Amino acid sequence: MTGTAPFVRRLLPDLTPWRASRDFRLLWLSGCVTGFGSFLTFVALPIQIKQLTNSTLAVGLIGAFELVPLVVFGLWGGALADALDRRRLVLLSEAGLAVLTALMLVNSLLPHPLLWPIYLVAALVAALDGLQRPALDSMTPRVVAHDQLPAAFALNSLYRNVASVAGPPIAGVVVVVAGAGFAYAVDLLTFLVSLALIARMRPVPPSGSAGAPSLRSIGQGLGYAWSRKDLLGTYAIDLVAMLFAYPVALFPFLAAELHADWALGLLYAATAVGALLVAATGGWTSRVHRHGRMLLFAALGWGVAMTLAGLFGNVWLVLLFLALAGGADQISGVARSTLWNQSIPDELRGRLAGVELLSYSVGPQLGQVRAGAMAKPLGTRGSVWAGGALCVLGVLALTAAIPRLLAWDSRTDPNALAVREQHERRAAAEAAAAAAAAGTGAAGVPA
Structure with a gap:
């Protein structure tokens, strides 16, 4: 023991x-x-x-x-x-x-x-x-x-x-x-x-260098995102994964096709269950440094699991593969969030968070449309497995197109090192200010 x-x-x-x-x-x-x-x-x-x-x-x-x-x-x-x-x-x-x-x-x-x-x-x-x-x-x-x-x-x-x-x-x-x-x-x-x-x-x-909110400041945030191909890769991979392999709109039809209307609620909950299991056992994620690779492998896992969920006609196997997809999505989320938060300067963090909000909000909306449109010629299960396969192909294509993401390492990436230094300076300044306040009385003289 x-x-x-x-x-x-x-x-x-x-x-x-x-x-x-x-x-x-x-x-x-x-x-x-x-x-x-x-x-x-x-x-x-x-x-x-x-x-x-x-x-x-x-x-x-x-x-x-x-x-x-x-x-x-x-x-x-x-x-x-x-x-x-x-x-x-x-x-x-x-x-x-x-x-x-x-x-x-x-x-x-x-x-x-x-x-x-x-x-x-x-x-x-x-x-x-x-x-x-x-x-x-x-x-x-x-x-x-x-x-x-x-x-x-x-x-x-x-x-x-x-x-x-x-x-x-x-x-x-x-x-x-x-x-x-x-x-x-x-x-x-x-x-x-x-x-x-x-x-x-x-x-x-706000950080001292952050400017007033304006269309120009929004443009500066978008320009920074465009200049960072590794960041663009995280947005693109998330968009591809959700566009091609987010078949939630088909779940009522999938349950009927599997002759398991009783399992509709389980279909909706399966991915969240998988994500919860990974989150509850995810202490290992704190020791990962190559978050680009982590994201790519997780996105591939999401696509493969969704492909298998569409290929099999047994409801329990479908639920299992959906749970595996949810676990992969949780790992992907940890990788994306860590890469973002460890490498984006604080004065731009809010604007880039707005870009990220769009990247993970628009994808599922478009994915619902994709799933419904492909279900007409391919059928419900066909739309699910074909979307998963397209996700895998899309992620592989992005991996080849953005090698910088595959090589990203929080220990050596210059942006991550600069943000770490910025964070340490701020923490030291806050600690010094707190110490000074603790050592000074209300009248402004040493306590």
């Missing part, structure tokens, strides 16, 4: 960021709380629209109302994150999301709830989410030590994957039993708790 203990410890999540950073703990707890509440609203919205209209088209229009605000405000939110206090920006947007949830609650309590406010609030929520997400994502590198970023991302993924597995079933029961209004009320409460947690964090002011 003693011989296996070190091996088990290497697999377990690295809790160092949690222990070392009070601000990271507060941020993590805030995410846990709002993650549960968001799933309640995520499930309540389509159910309420279905109850009001009994129209699949009306339910599907939610995505159309959300996509454009997310794209536009995601880029603008990145510029704001580099120019303003990121904690304050998250607080203000979180308060705005709470107000919008309260409006949904009021509408649900009307004798005859209205449809148009639901679409309006959905669009406004997407806009605020676009404004908030870059600031939220770019806060972690400021509150966690540079070498603890992979572990921090793994811990964030852990609660997100738990929410993805447990959230929808719990939310479905809550909405069906207690109604959409109760779901909105609980979501509102989680926002209030989250606000209290984030308010206790220290400010996260």
Whole structure:
């Protein structure tokens, strides 16, 4: 037993960021709380629209109302994150999301709830989410030590994957039993708790060299991304993987074709289960340095697993391959996030987080269209396995086209080394300021 203990410890999540950073703990707890509440609203919205209209088209229009605000405000939110206090920006947007949830609650309590406010609030929520997400994502590198970023991302993924597995079933029961209004009320409460947690964090002011938010500053962020072929490779691989091998829209048809309508919920949860298992045993990811290779192999694993999920007609094998795909996607996410956070200067981190928001939001939307279009000539399973095969071919092509990504190493990459030095200088300055404050009395004289 003693011989296996070190091996088990290497697999377990690295809790160092949690222990070392009070601000990271507060941020993590805030995410846990709002993650549960968001799933309640995520499930309540389509159910309420279905109850009001009994129209699949009306339910599907939610995505159309959300996509454009997310794209536009995601880029603008990145510029704001580099120019303003990121904690304050998250607080203000979180308060705005709470107000919008309260409006949904009021509408649900009307004798005859209205449809148009639901679409309006959905669009406004997407806009605020676009404004908030870059600031939220770019806060972690400021509150966690540079070498603890992979572990921090793994811990964030852990609660997100738990929410993805447990959230929808719990939310479905809550909405069906207690109604959409109760779901909105609980979501509102989680926002209030989250606000209290984030308010206790220290400010996260912008870097001194960050400029005012403007179209020019957004262009500077896009220009920086274009100049970094390794970054472009991460965006391109994620887009290819989601475009060709994201068949979630076909799951209801896949369940019917497998004669397993009872397994529809399992199909939706399978990838999240795989991701959760990897996150729960992902302590090894903190010791990886070649994150480009890690990303490429994980993307290939995603494509291969989706290909096998389409080729086999046994529902249990399909669920297994979907879970393997989810595990590969979790590894890919750790690689992407680590490469981004360890090599992008802080004064550009928010704007690049806005670009990243687009890269992992647009891909799944286009992937749904691809899956549905290919299902007409190839059938449901044909669309799944063909998409997986195209993903593998696309990733291999990108590997050949972007050798810099394959060679990326956090120990030698000049951008990563520069960001590490920037992080260490800031940490030393903050420690010196704290020591000076501790050694000075309220009257400005030594204590």
